[in-house]
Amino acid sequence: MSYCFTLETKPAAPQNVKVTSINMATVVEWTSPHNTMSNVTYTARYMKENVSICVNTKELKCDVGKLPSVFGLYIFQVRAEDQGLFSEWVKAKEFLPNKHTIIGPPTVHLVIQNNTLDVHVRAPVLKVGKLEDLFSQVSYIIRYWTEGFEEEAVEKKVTEASEDVKLRVKGLQSWNRYCAQAMVVPKGYKNAKQFSAAVCVTNTPVLISCVIAAAILLPLAILAAWLIYKVYRFLYPKTKLPELLKVCVSCELSEKAKISEDKDSELTSVLAPIQEVEEDYKLLMHMKSAPAFYPNHLYPLCLKNSLFTHLNQPCFTSTQPSYYNVADTSPELSHTNCVC
Secondary structure (H helix, E strand, C coil), rough: CCCCCCCCCCCCCCCEEEEEEEEECCEEEECCCCCCCCCCCEEEECCCCCEEEEEEECCEEEEEECCCCCCEEEEEEEEECCCCCCCCCCCCCEEEEHHEEHHHHHCCEEEEEHHHHHHECCCCCCCCCCCHHHHEEEEEEEEECCCCHHHCCCCEEEECCEEEEEEEEECCCCCCCCEEEEEEEEECCCCCCCCCCEEEEEEEHHHHHHHHHHHHHHHHHHHHHHHHHHHHHCCCCCCCCCHHHHHHHHHHHHHHHHHHHHHHHHHHHHHHHHHHHHHHHHHHCCCCCCCCHHHHHHCCECCCCCCEEEEECCCEEEEEEEEEHHHHCHHHCCCCCCCC
């Protein structure tokens, strides 16, 4: 009888585990003995509290992030994992952030005016805490020189508690170009220090600077005004109507005006008789009653060339006098001339 056994082996452990830290930004790095096409993953932690910082990552580095304290002692470990099998934990060297982190160069900014150079130096930004909180004293070495004569550079050490350190250099020559760089020197810090990149500026006289600025800004202003004008004309174009279209519009307006005048004349002819009747009615209301001795109580009245009579008959209950056009009712009086 024969038996078949399958031997499962642990994945190889990661190698060259180390900690890199710049300005308190800490990263754990390692190398892998495995094929890059394998499915091996890695987990990193620090031993103090067995806190995992990266789990099942395929990368060969792990960003630790923000450490709880910059004065603690940290021991980082990394292991490999493949199909449920784990390698041994591999330790990195002990890491003390306040001693082992690399302090990067500061930021340098130059301001030049009236033949005077102001070198502004700002401390590097740390991921955890401030530089002044980590070291009892922080100094800066500032180098400045005339471009092309770096071998004649002047170095000065400045110690200030503020985050923005300034060095003033007077007596500059016009049209010369001046450069500067700086390096931070914390007290008790033993790691390698490095200067920042050189920053240069030209000492241009104020009047010349104004002329140059005007020469640059004036064409830009003219170009901006031209663009605004073009956009305005595009949105509100000047269009001229064709002559034929103008004639058609003029004819249409003339027809509308003629129709309006015809309507006004028709309305006037309709309202004219109504206005005459209203005027006759007003005159009749102000006339006196016919005399009692007048035969048949007929009293001729003349209104608008029409002969009216006023009837004073007892059978009428209305207090208002009544008038009739006798010229229309009596053929005998149809040719009677009215005298008002």
